[in-house]
Amino acid sequence: MSRITIPMHTYVHDVDRIDGLDTGRYGGKAAGLARMSAAGITVPPAFVIGTDGYRAWRGGGELPEELVAQVDAAVQRLERRSGRRFGAQEDGLPLLVSVRSGAQVSMPGMMDTVLNLGITPRGACALARQSGNASFAADTFVRFWRMFADIVLGVDEAVVGEAAAPWLDGMRRDASLEAFERMQEHIARALAAEGVEQVLAEPRWQLLRAIEAVFESWDSRRAKTYRAHHGIPDDLGTAVTVQAMVFGNLDRQSGSGVAFTRDPNTGIRRLYGEFLLGRQGEDLVSGSATPASLSEPGGLPEPHRLQLIADGEHLERIYRDAVDIEFTVESDKLYFLQVRPAKRTAKAAVRIASDLVDEGLITKDEAVQKVSVEQLKRLLRPEFERTALAEAEVLVCGIGASPGHGSGIAVLDADRAATIAAGGEKIVLLRPTTSPQDIRGMLTSQAIVTARGGALSHAAVVSRALDIPCVVGCDGLEIDPDGHTFRIGGKSYHEGSPLSVDGTTGKVYPGLLPLEPSAGAAEHIERILAWADEKADSNYWVAGVSGPEAGLALKHAPRGFGAIALTDLLIALGMLGDFIETVDELGHHPERKATHDKLGRICYEGCRRLLLASPSVPLDIRLPNLGSPRAQRMIGAWASLAPRLFLPLGLKQFYVPLLRGIVDATRETGHTEVTALVPGVNCAAEVAAFKMAANDAGVLRVGAMLQSPAGLLNAPAMAVHAHALWVDLREIIRTFYGYPSALSFGDDVFDSYVADGYLPYNPRKALGRDLSQLLCSALAGCQATQASVRVGVECGDGAALSLIGELHALGVRTFSVPLAALPSVRLALGQHLCKEAGHG
Numbered sequence: 001m002s003r004i005t006i007p008m009h010t011y012v013h014d015v016d017r018i019d020g021l022d023t024g025r026y027g028g029k030a031a032g033l034a035r036m037s038a039a040g041i042t043v044p045p046a047f048v049i050g051t052d053g054y055r056a057w058r059g060g061g062e063l064p065e066e067l068v069a070q071v072d073a074a075v076q077r078l079e080r081r082s083g084r085r086f087g088a089q090e091d092g093l094p095l096l097v098s099v100r101s102g103a104q105v106s107m108p109g110m111m112d113t114v115l116n117l118g119i120t121p122r123g124a125c126a127l128a129r130q131s132g133n134a135s136f137a138a139d140t141f142v143r144f145w146r147m148f149a150d151i152v153l154g155v156d157e158a159v160v161g162e163a164a165a166p167w168l169d170g171m172r173r174d175a176s177l178e179a180f181e182r183m184q185e186h187i188a189r190a191l192a193a194e195g196v197e198q199v200l201a202e203p204r205w206q207l208l209r210a211i212e213a214v215f216e217s218w219d220s221r222r223a224k225t226y227r228a229h230h231g232i233p234d235d236l237g238t239a240v241t242v243q244a245m246v247f248g249n250l251d252r253q254s255g256s257g258v259a260f261t262r263d264p265n266t267g268i269r270r271l272y273g274e275f276l277l278g279r280q281g282e283d284l285v286s287g288s289a290t291p292a293s294l295s296e297p298g299g300l301p302e303p304h305r306l307q308l309i310a311d312g313e314h315l316e317r318i319y320r321d322a323v324d325i326e327f328t329v330e331s332d333k334l335y336f337l338q339v340r341p342a343k344r345t346a347k348a349a350v351r352i353a354s355d356l357v358d359e360g361l362i363t364k365d366e367a368v369q370k371v372s373v374e375q376l377k378r379l380l381r382p383e384f385e386r387t388a389l390a391e392a393e394v395l396v397c398g399i400g401a402s403p404g405h406g407s408g409i410a411v412l413d414a415d416r417a418a419t420i421a422a423g424g425e426k427i428v429l430l431r432p433t434t435s436p437q438d439i440r441g442m443l444t445s446q447a448i449v450t451a452r453g454g455a456l457s458h459a460a461v462v463s464r465a466l467d468i469p470c471v472v473g474c475d476g477l478e479i480d481p482d483g484h485t486f487r488i489g490g491k492s493y494h495e496g497s498p499l500s501v502d503g504t505t506g507k508v509y510p511g512l513l514p515l516e517p518s519a520g521a522a523e524h525i526e527r528i529l530a531w532a533d534e535k536a537d538s539n540y541w542v543a544g545v546s547g548p549e550a551g552l553a554l555k556h557a558p559r560g561f562g563a564i565a566l567t568d569l570l571i572a573l574g575m576l577g578d579f580i581e582t583v584d585e586l587g588h589h590p591e592r593k594a595t596h597d598k599l600g601r602i603c604y605e606g607c608r609r610l611l612l613a614s615p616s617v618p619l620d621i622r623l624p625n626l627g628s629p630r631a632q633r634m635i636g637a638w639a640s641l642a643p644r645l646f647l648p649l650g651l652k653q654f655y656v657p658l659l660r661g662i663v664d665a666t667r668e669t670g671h672t673e674v675t676a677l678v679p680g681v682n683c684a685a686e687v688a689a690f691k692m693a694a695n696d697a698g699v700l701r702v703g704a705m706l707q708s709p710a711g712l713l714n715a716p717a718m719a720v721h722a723h724a725l726w727v728d729l730r731e732i733i734r735t736f737y738g739y740p741s742a743l744s745f746g747d748d749v750f751d752s753y754v755a756d757g758y759l760p761y762n763p764r765k766a767l768g769r770d771l772s773q774l775l776c777s778a779l780a781g782c783q784a785t786q787a788s789v790r791v792g793v794e795c796g797d798g799a800a801l802s803l804i805g806e807l808h809a810l811g812v813r814t815f816s817v818p819l820a821a822l823p824s825v826r827l828a829l830g831q832h833l834c835k836e837a838g839h840g
């Protein structure tokens with residue numbers, strides 16, 4: 001019989017030996033520690049259980065035997081490196097570890113970490129003796145049990161706190177073995193009273209349980225909510241890092257802090273962060289104490305501050321990005337505990353991306369990918385009107401922790417906030433502090449205000465990552481969530497009171513202040529969009545512009561305005577009613593000259609203002625398609641009208657007066673670059689006839705809107721007669737599939753249909769093979785028959801972002817986009833192409 005040896009799978013690795021780029025396997029945290037050790041930065045020794053360990057645990061329901069054996073071996077290596085014993089029963093110093101979560105993508109505060117694991121009564125006693133600080137040993141002991149109860153045993157940490165409280169004071173004076181043993185007994189009893197069946201005071205058992213608990217925290221409700229919001233797949237799993245503890249609370253030469261190499265609010269390059277003397281890192285994150293700033297000397301001893309700046313710069317070069325760092329000083333020795341690309345606001349993101357290019361750390365392509373479309377959108381989000389802001393009285397003032405302006409009604413409980421916001425109400429979440437349980441409510445808030453905490457409290461960190469305006473540490477604000485009231489300066493307010501929050505200045509105002517478009521960071525945004533444009537090599541036109549918006553649209557230096565619907569121009573002028581009435585007249589009496597003149601005048605009026613506002617920009621104006629679903633909704637009684645009115649060139653008496661109106665407007669304004677577009681045509685003969693009529697009327701340039709598959713098929717033949725052809729993407733998608741037009745507006749219907757397996761993809765998010773082929777041959781055909789024709793795609797709505805990359809790949813280089821979507825589309829296309837180039 002031959003023996004089969006199954007090679008052991010290695011789940012557990014010493015952190016200083018792993019590949020710091022493999023975040024998929026080791027998680028961002030261990031990878032960061034590995035990259036720091038490789039750079040010669042001081043990191044406490046650690047080992048990591050990879051995400052393959054998570055999967056094995058998940059699949060088998062328990063930790064695999066070989067994984068456990070590897071953990072034991074890794075603990076022994078940690079013991080050798082630190083010169084301490086894990087779970088020591090003799091009198092030497094104990095090896096204490098943290099058990100830390102760490103996924104491939106950073107999910108700050110969403111999963112669990114257990115600190116001080118390995119402490120026993122005997123170890124605590126040794127710690128007290130060696131440090132000469134009984135209080136420190138007692139705190140370390142109790143903190144371990146609190147965290148272990150909360151995270152591993154699922155018992156409220158207050159249970160441990162209460163069980164320990166009566167003994168703490170005595171123990172600070174007399175830290176004897178008996179005292180610690182007595183305390184542990186009381187804690188165990190309190191836990192048993194909570195229904196905990198088995199608690200072992202044995203560190204090895206505790207370590208294995210803690211590892212499982214951290215694995216479990218991947219599937220906690222808050223972690224899932226966070227992943228759903230950020231589109232992070234649920235099956236990545238977390239790694240677990242087990243690291244030797246260092247203590248910021250050991251003595252007066254100790255402390256903990258968080259540092260950013262650049263200001264996470266503005267992106268300005270300077271050391272930013274906080275240091276808390278004599279405390280552990282947890283105290284900083286929970287917002288339970290007020291720390292000193294790192295920006296100026298005074299808090300953290302200067303040699304360490306300078307070291308942080310130097311190491312920070314080193315890490316920026318390694319990460320090619322701004323980073324944030326968790327550090328601890330233990331007895332005047334600086335340790336780095338974590339590094340990752342810094343969480344930042346949208347404003348900081350554009351500034352950092354743009355500066356890193358100037359500093360030679362990244363390429364323009366990388367800069368384009370460092371700012372998300374979401375961030376860009378948020379950055380262009382409106383701000384409080386300046387005059388209204390200047391006049392408003394301040395209700396309460398705190399620390400501006402996440403910039404931006406938001407207003408809504410005050411809600412004092414996160415779950416209530418989520419419920420009320422789901423009803424469509426804008427809300428401001430007002431809390432004493434926030435915790436990871438509040439994430440759902442935070443996600444749905446326009447702004448967040450907390451009474452307590454500093455700039456690195458949970459509320460501040462999370463709201464910055466979500467880019468929700470946030471103010472923390474509001475002195476004088478008292479909140480009573482259960483009583484549904486809050487008090488400021490002796491005055492009481494009810495939940496539901498309207499508030500306006502300025503997360504930049506930290507000021508909170510009563511009432512709802514009006515908003516206006518923002519102007520922040522414009523210069524950096526422009527640079528990044530220009531780099532995206534370089535990549536895309538495309539022409540952007542602005543769609544849907546009417547007279548009043550022309551000025552704003554021109555600031556984006558578009559190649560032109562098009563395809564502008566005449567009906568939109570009329571709506572902006574309040575003349576749509578006149579137009580419909582006149583069409584109705586025409587439909588009943590097609591030969592009346594007075595009606596033709598009226599139509600011409602209406603069109604002239606409609607165009608005049610836009611032509612005046614944009615004299616030097618090419619303008620493509622589309623005539624109304626009375627056969628479109630939208631027009632049919634507007635013209636109620638269409639059945640009684642002359643049927644030919646509903647065909648593109650059905651009634652000369654309809655389109656010729658409109659063409660005359662355009663001519664009159666161009667003559668009066670001297671505009672020389674107007675193209676008249678006929679919508680909904682399917683054949684070259686239609687375009688030829690339209691061209692003839694237009695030329696007769698005095699319009700020199702004509703084109704067509706393609707709205708059907710037939711139109712696309714015949715586009716090459718139409719091109720011969722046309723100056724411009726626009727593909728009306730939304731209509732093409734609709735007519736290609738034949739869905740009712742009302743469905744073209746939302747994704748949900750299609751997404752659920754796709755989920756049911758009836759469609760291979762959402763037609764608003766992917767073109768699919770057949771439509772791609774159709775578009776591709778239309779483009780190539782036009783190029784072959786008439787190279788000078790301008791062919792573009794009008795991306796009318798949100799679908800544009802998903803489809804733009806595909807369109808570009810088909811060879812489309814001319815896009816027309818609504819003004820509000822233009823920056824996002826430019827960035828999205830640039831990013832798509834940078835990514836492709838990166839893979840290629």
Ligand code: ADP
Binds near residue numbers: 097107108337
């Ligand atoms: P998170 O993913 O929520 O940031 P961490 O694993 O970074 O969780 O740990 C939470 C806190 O515990 C941090 O403040 C960190 O500095 C502190 N911490 C973790 N490991 C150690 C350690 N080995 N020594 C000292 N402090 C630690």
Ligand code: MG
Binds near residue numbers: 338
């Ligand atoms: Mg951390």
